[in-house]
Amino acid sequence: MKKDLFDRETILKLKNFITQKVSNSEEAEEILQETLVSASECLELYSGKSSFFTWLCGIAKHEISDFYRKKKIKTILFSRLPWLESLATEALGPEQILLRKEAIKKVKKSLKSLSEGYQQVLRLKYYQGLSVKEIAQQLNETVKAIESRLTRARKAFAQAFAADYPQGKLSPSG
Numbered sequence: 337m338k339k340d341l342f343d344r345e346t347i348l349k350l351k352n353f354i355t356q357k358v359s360n361s362e363e364a365e366e367i368l369q370e371t372l373v374s375a376s377e378c379l380e381l382y383s384g385k386s387s388f389f390t391w392l393c394g395i396a397k398h399e400i401s402d403f404y405r406k407k408k409i410k411t412i413l414f415s416r417l418p419w420l421e422s423l424a425t426e427a428l429g430p431e432q433i434l435l436r437k438e439a440i441k442k443v444k445k446s447l448k449s450l451s452e453g454y455q456q457v458l459r460l461k462y463y464q465g466l467s468v469k470e471i472a473q474q475l476n477e478t479v480k481a482i483e484s485r486l487t488r489a490r491k492a493f494a495q496a497f498a499a500d501y502p503q504g505k506l507s508p509s510g
Contacts, residue, residue: 343465347372350392357400367403371396376439380494384487446497454489461486 351368358364374395382391447455460471472482 343462343467345465346389346392349389350396353393354396354400357397358403363403367396367399370399370403373435373439374399376443379490380498382490382494384490442497442500446493446500449496449500450489450492453485454492457482457485458489458493 347368350371351364354367354371355361355364358367371392375392378395382388447458450458456475457471460466460474461468466474468479468482468486471486472479475482
């Protein structure tokens, strides 16, 4: 998932949250990227019962656990077979890049399937990073109206995403 799908403030807060839990800044950045990819792949699960940031933090906690579990397994495996580490690094790098590119394509395709009004508020919020108040001012509407439209737009996006990509698979259904 592209970073610019979320506003800069949310990304920064999420990065700070992860950095507090992880001592290494490179690992924190990697976990941040995995969190954003995971969030894009399961966006339809966001119910709105908590804030979007709280939901992202929950995903980040799982990604941190997964990261350290995988790191422990790699450490044990690579300590016994050192040559395997360089082979694994070369093999996994391009695959991860491809998966990220596919996730971006999935998000863009689902976004394009929405009505112009929903696309507009989602772009203003997540691409341009505007606050709800700023969007309301720009569109000459009330904050409540924009909040409502954003909620409906997120739900429509999640449904479109789930319809095209059931269970988060990379290839479309059908």
